[in-house]
Amino acid sequence: EVQLVESGGGLVQPGGSLRLSCAASGYTFRNYPMTWVRQAPGKGLEWVAYIGWDSKVIFYADSVKGRFTISRDDAENSLYLEMNNLKHEDTAVYYCARDSGIVGADDHWGQGTLVTVSS
Amino acid sequence: QSVLTQPPSASGTPGQRVTISCSGSTSNFGSLNINWYQQVPGTAPKLLIYRNDLRPSGVPDRFSGSKSGTSASLAITGLESEDEADYYCAAWDDSLKHRVFGGGTRLTVL
Numbered sequence: 001e002v003q004l005v006e007s008g009g010g011l012v013q014p015g016g017s018l019r020l021s022c023a024a025s026g027y028t029f030r031n032y033p034m035t036w037v038r039q040a041p042g043k044g045l046e047w048v049a050y051i052g053w054d055s056k057v058i059f060y061a062d063s064v065k066g067r068f069t070i071s072r073d074d075a076e077n078s079l080y081l082e083m084n085n086l087k088h089e090d091t092a093v094y095y096c097a098r099d100s101g102i103v104g105a106d107d108h109w110g111q112g113t114l115v116t117v118s119s
Numbered sequence: 120q121s122v123l124t125q126p127p128s129a130s131g132t133p134g135q136r137v138t139i140s141c142s143g144s145t146s147n148f149g150s151l152n153i154n155w156y157q158q159v160p161g162t163a164p165k166l167l168i169y170r171n172d173l174r175p176s177g178v179p180d181r182f183s184g185s186k187s188g189t190s191a192s193l194a195i196t197g198l199e200s201e202d203e204a205d206y207y208c209a210a211w212d213d214s215l216k217h218r219v220f221g222g223g224t225r226l227t228v229l
Contacts, residue, residue, distance in 0.1 A: 100169070102169055103211060105169035106166060107166045107175060109163040110163065111162075111163055
């Protein structure tokens, strides 16, 4: 069974940093691209970042480019999101998702981790 | 910039057929492959339809997708109370190298 478990969320002040992790199990992690998607309280889904299966292809949403870094450690079956210079508008539940490799469809999602940016 | 537009709400009664639309505002909408997600409030999204009209294993055939011209649709037949959720269309815009989501449609089963 595919499982994705996020961790690392919490309360952080504006301008601060946070590192999210996503532990994958139940499949061959290194074979699949991964994405981060976030959802602000009461709002819709917003794509954040994508990393290809071999880490050579990486894309970011304009809203986080230059502040967030997506990475993966295939030996640890883990996905990461390093978030710097956090802003109030980054407050959201952050989901990691497995990209099926078919037209950008995310076929498995974690339960999400809440990031709150507040002073 | 690619934008996917959905109606904010939809509703139906048990057993009814409902459709949710997703329209595109860019000239490349015709080349986009639309995926649909279902999100029950308080839970993670779930892939419902991919590549416009394909269902992942385990998704009931009550759910179907279609795409024509500048719009796509999700249809749900034999509406059930458990279908009450938010539904999002999404696509990978290869020209922008961005994934885009529609604003979501809250489906209420009356």
